[in-house]
Amino acid sequence: MTKLGVVVVSHVPEIAAGVVKLMREVAKDVAITFSGGTDENEIGTSFEKIQAAFEENEGETILAFYDLGSAKMNLEMVMELTEKEVRLYDTAFIESSYTAVALIQAGADLAAIEEQLAPLKIK
Amino acid sequence: MTKLGVVVVSHVPEIAAGVVKLMREVAKDVAITFSGGTDENEIGTSFEKIQAAFEENEGETILAFYDLGSAKMNLEMVMELTEKEVRLYDTAFIESSYTAVALIQAGADLAAIEEQLAPLKIK
Amino acid sequence: MNVEAVKKWMILFTEKVNQNKAYLSELDRAIGDGDHGMNMARGTTEVMAALEAKNPATVADVFKLTGMTLVSKVGGASGPLYGSAFISMAKEAGTTDSLLAILQAGLNGIEKRGQAVPGEKTMIDTWQPVIKALAAGNLSEQTIADAVAHTKEIKATKGRASYLGERSIGHLDPGAVSSGYLFETMLEAGVTND
Amino acid sequence: MNVEAVKKWMILFTEKVNQNKAYLSELDRAIGDGDHGMNMARGTTEVMAALEAKNPATVADVFKLTGMTLVSKVGGASGPLYGSAFISMAKEAGTTDSLLAILQAGLNGIEKRGQAVPGEKTMIDTWQPVIKALAAGNLSEQTIADAVAHTKEIKATKGRASYLGERSIGHLDPGAVSSGYLFETMLEAGVTND
Ligand SMILES: Nc1ncnc2c1ncn2[C@@H]1O[C@H](COP(=O)(O)OP(=O)(O)O)[C@@H](O)[C@H]1O
Ligand SMILES: Nc1ncnc2c1ncn2[C@@H]1O[C@H](COP(=O)(O)OP(=O)(O)O)[C@@H](O)[C@H]1O
Numbered sequence A, B: 001m002t003k004l005g006v007v008v009v010s011h012v013p014e015i016a017a018g019v020v021k022l023m024r025e026v027a028k029d030v031a032i033t034f035s036g037g038t039d040e041n042e043i044g045t046s047f048e049k050i051q052a053a054f055e056e057n058e059g060e061t062i063l064a065f066y067d068l069g070s071a072k073m074n075l076e077m078v079m080e081l082t083e084k085e086v087r088l089y090d091t092a093f094i095e096s097s098y099t100a101v102a103l104i105q106a107g108a109d110l111a112a113i114e115e116q117l118a119p120l121k122i123k
Numbered sequence C, D: 001m002n003v004e005a006v007k008k009w010m011i012l013f014t015e016k017v018n019q020n021k022a023y024l025s026e027l028d029r030a031i032g033d034g035d036h037g038m039n040m041a042r043g044t045t046e047v048m049a050a051l052e053a054k055n056p057a058t059v060a061d062v063f064k065l066t067g068m069t070l071v072s073k074v075g076g077a078s079g080p081l082y083g084s085a086f087i088s089m090a091k092e093a094g095t096t097d098s099l100l101a102i103l104q105a106g107l108n109g110i111e112k113r114g115q116a117v118p119g120e121k122t123m124i125d126t127w128q129p130v131i132k133a134l135a136a137g138n139l140s141e142q143t144i145a146d147a148v149a150h151t152k153e154i155k156a157t158k159g160r161a162s163y164l165g166e167r168s169i170g171h172l173d174p175g176a177v178s179s180g181y182l183f184e185t186m187l188e189a190g191v192t193n194d
């Protein structure tokens, strides 16, 4: 089974860091990386930070989550350039990224995870 | 029209603060208060902090949003005690609280806001 | 119902929770966020402090102070849940002496607070069989142990464990285990239906 | 297509954006987060610095450097959107000299990136009528102004403004306005279809 990792992308540095904190409670061993805010840590997203989050993530298959739509566009630009297999979810940001890492920690496979994520699609 | 306010409740202090930062970008004038983490600023929720967020909010009708289910229970305990009219939404936390404040800032009324929130229900 | 027995119950429950703090958190680590032992240990320790400080004179007041303290000190789902249970029990204890009626009120409080029903892998799956056995006059340590053990087979559909879906099967529910302690210590303290 | 004219275009666009930075942000404050002027000013200023530093020799290279710089420096939706436009235009400019074909490639890039179509109150609502007029041989300042003005009447269904639903009607789309600047300065710089 391919190793799964999670990347979270938020417009706000504090949100990204906070979500990782929330996830760490239930997912001590999961590969989690994040991108929060712009290069100057202002509100927005950063192509470079997202790219770094993908490259530094130990997962081979990355499950990616974002807060607002403009993050998605930067995410997709990075996805076109990375070697990794990336699955991007248009789901409730915190609730679905939390669900994903909890399931990965519990040993669930991608199909089981996506089944749980499906009802959280809102974008 | 009754003055609308927004209360956000997160398990993590950083997430609550970050969401408010994100909302402030589009809602300079909206009454927003928050509760993040436990009394000791650990991960969890605090009855007292939630109560304070309600009391300090200048809105007469409060739209309340939360991240994970256990926050909801504390929210409901506070709701049973507060004088204010509170509407609690089982919607995608960040996406829906952002939507709500953007609409309040734009002068939308409760009915219009709830129509936009309806498709974001996931809990 | 004897107020001294009820106080003893709270003391024994606090002791049991604190002795098993690590175990409760370990159970919660498997299907939750690993803090149930911490939450309950902190909450019950605060209850002890509050009971000592205020020394409530009636059963209703003991339950009320316990509930309010748990609500404000626990920080996790178990706070409002146990809190609602004890607050409802306090209300009921104001009008009746029947342990059965009081526990049933507690369960109603939990169900109202958490919108869960039996079979969803929560503390309710301890409370409900215990109350049933009490009503039938055959509540024992074994009834409690069986109810707790049964949560292993259930798929969680409420609480944090529900995020795991099928993966929650095969693990005890931590809240069901701590509720097991609640009822074991109730028997030990001699709090009974008469 | 003349590389000097294209460079002049980028310079004029940067100037126009920077002169109207406050206005663009004000437009974005009404239906978005109020940063479109900042975003575009920062992005285009970085483009100027990059063009000066690298002095690219071909039209394709000018567009490519512009696009890459916007993607990495803007921080808002307009970054990947304008970025994708210029990167697609660079690719097209590698094989053709036709302004029409190049702009069409740019629009395709935006549509692919943002999954929007005409009529959703985005920059596309400037690009699409401009390209149509160019194809018909009657592109003018007026065409551009009309396209931009028309976004006022549209309800946003993409981008941040879409959160406002009906409330987005009655406001110009900031990205449509900055795209208006792009095409006005294209005409001023003498970048044409032949
Ligand atoms: N909706 C609910 N109804 C009843 N009991 C619940 C509900 N949600 C959670 N629980 C109980 O709470 C326990 C978890 O408590 P705890 O770990 O202290 O809170 P948290 O999940 O917030 O960390 C679960 O094991 C379960 O027994
Ligand atoms: N999906 C999309 N497709 C096309 N254009 C879009 C899309 N989303 C947003 N835009 C454009 O981007 C502009 C906003 O840019 P900007 O304010 O810089 O980004 P942000 O919304 O991230 O703050 C909008 O006015 C609109 O023209």
Ligand SMILES: [Mg+2]
Pocket (backbone or CB within 6 Å): C028, C032, C033, C034, C035, C036, C076
């Ligand atoms: Mg827990």
Ligand SMILES: [Mg+2]
Pocket (backbone or CB within 6 Å): B043, B044, C033, C035, C075, C076, C077
């Ligand atoms: Mg917890």
Ligand SMILES: [Mg+2]
Pocket (backbone or CB within 6 Å): D028, D032, D033, D034, D035, D036, D076
């Ligand atoms: Mg903006």
Ligand SMILES: [Mg+2]
Pocket (backbone or CB within 6 Å): A043, A044, D033, D035, D075, D076, D077
């Ligand atoms: Mg922005």
